[in-house]
Amino acid sequence: MNDQPVIGITVGDPAGIGPEIVIKALIKHHLNDKYRLVVFADHAVIDQAFFHTGLYADIREVRKPDDFHFQSADIHLMNCGIIDHHVQMGQINADCGNSVLSHVSSAIEWALKGWVDAVATAPLQKESLQQGGSPYLDHTAMFKALTKSNDATTLFMVDQLRVFFLTRHIPLRDVADAITDHMLSDAIPRCLLYLSQLGLTNPVLAVAALNPHGGEDGLFGTEERNTIIPAIKKAKSAGYRVEGPIPGDSVFHLANEGRYDGVLSLYHDQGHIAAKTLDFYRTVSLTMGLPFLRTSVDHGTAFNIAGQNKANETSMIEAIHAAVLYGPIIKNSPDSS
């Protein structure tokens, strides 16, 4: 077990399902026995998650690697000390946002110091984060800023499918105009680099088409002809192993069959629908392009069921597995930015 990486786990918003799914993953599914894990949270929040789940373990508070004692069955906790009271579940709350800001920052600091090898995050609540005084909109913004990584890139993994996103949180009507040669020319080499960092040899990337049937030669849209095909040709000429544009309704199937190592989807729902329809709970999100690997559940805080012991912990388990599996490779990659 000593050669295993140490994984930091942040519980996300205390009023959401994050603490519950972390505790279920660690105790009910025995990940705490199997791996070397450090939880970033408030002690009171973990106690409340014990109460909600009916699960329990001894807590070992740690403030530096010397405090680790993974031979024990204790949950290792980096106690952020923001919340010391009962949290009202499912509510926007400045204290909760403040707790997230504190415990995620702390996990990033530990990762930069090399005290943990990768970080797996449970979901936060954006509005609470704002009310808690965060200058960052979300997890990705926090990881990018605090690690000074401009190129941080989200990758979804499920089954054999690895999906990148060219655009994400913009209205669907703005997607066609947002896609530029510059973006594609920047994204293609980075996606290929990240696939290599995941241990794939000579990976091949497929670029999804934007329009039905890939535009059917201009009949249903001109972006393939005018922007996407030229960018792919240019990348190919430069020696990159990239194919496409492949129509959206076949590219994910083909990638999942192993024909392509990764897919560059062009908009949020294109890649999200593919991954999450294929396996809603086992889809895991990786943030690439940081100095260390961050993995994440691909769902939100689910305030409507928080505190009811109803949340499905599968995605959290997958996020921890992925951190253990890929964290050391990415940390040691000579190309990691």
Add this chain to the structure above:
Amino acid sequence: MNDQPVIGITVGDPAGIGPEIVIKALIKHHLNDKYRLVVFADHAVIDQAFFHTGLYADIREVRKPDDFHFQSADIHLMNCGIIDHHVQMGQINADCGNSVLSHVSSAIEWALKGWVDAVATAPLQKESLQQGGSPYLDHTAMFKALTKSNDATTLFMVDQLRVFFLTRHIPLRDVADAITDHMLSDAIPRCLLYLSQLGLTNPVLAVAALNPHGGEDGLFGTEERNTIIPAIKKAKSAGYRVEGPIPGDSVFHLANEGRYDGVLSLYHDQGHIAAKTLDFYRTVSLTMGLPFLRTSVDHGTAFNIAGQNKANETSMIEAIHAAVLYGPIIKNSPDSS
């Protein structure tokens, strides 16, 4: 077997994979022994498919129901008599388009006469169809015109998922503006009617959202707030069982889990990606709103592998199964238009 429906099967473009997948479905998978099937094609084209597949059966040419003799192992063929020579596979060809126009028209005529109870179609090639003198762009146009059905609607089925489409063959950049209250108000009752016609009791329809996270209250798009939510509210007030808008990355998963009986997707790739990533080969397409059921494979002619005995016949088998299963219900539905 006598109470079974009679299903018409059109082989589609003779230069594509259609004849091959029909012959494989009927002989290799024994559907011709199990069901009462009439193939619409040219005799020479079937002979060529025997040659390509190495499969063989006796042919019984039929021109009216009196000619049927389903107790025999013969393939029942309505010979359209357009092609009497070897077809160059994988090529655009006016004769092939003319053959499709003839044999599909003939199958529709038989269905309108009640000689067949439903029609399952293999893929055609649009350019060949045009060169063959067809006034119709594709299958759907042909079925709509020849049956005088303005409301013909495509439905994809795979696993527990049933997907309708509000828009289809338009550029992605035009989708947001294409979605109107009028279209939604027209589509919601029809989708619910079609779900009832498939035998579902008190079906519930979910409408997919257009934007990431359903627009996140206007942050990533306003169509939900301005158009989709009001249309759904109006339909609910009128007593229709409809939910939404549900974000694209969860609505298909939820429907496949049984939470909704059908999903109204808002654009081509939204529904296509969900269905075809879930199970590429077993996705089957139903055309609802005709006087009879038409089912179809959900793929094209695959000219690149035509005549090579490489085509996967699964979708054709599913299309025939669906025609047998749902054809009689829809034919006898009092509401079928």
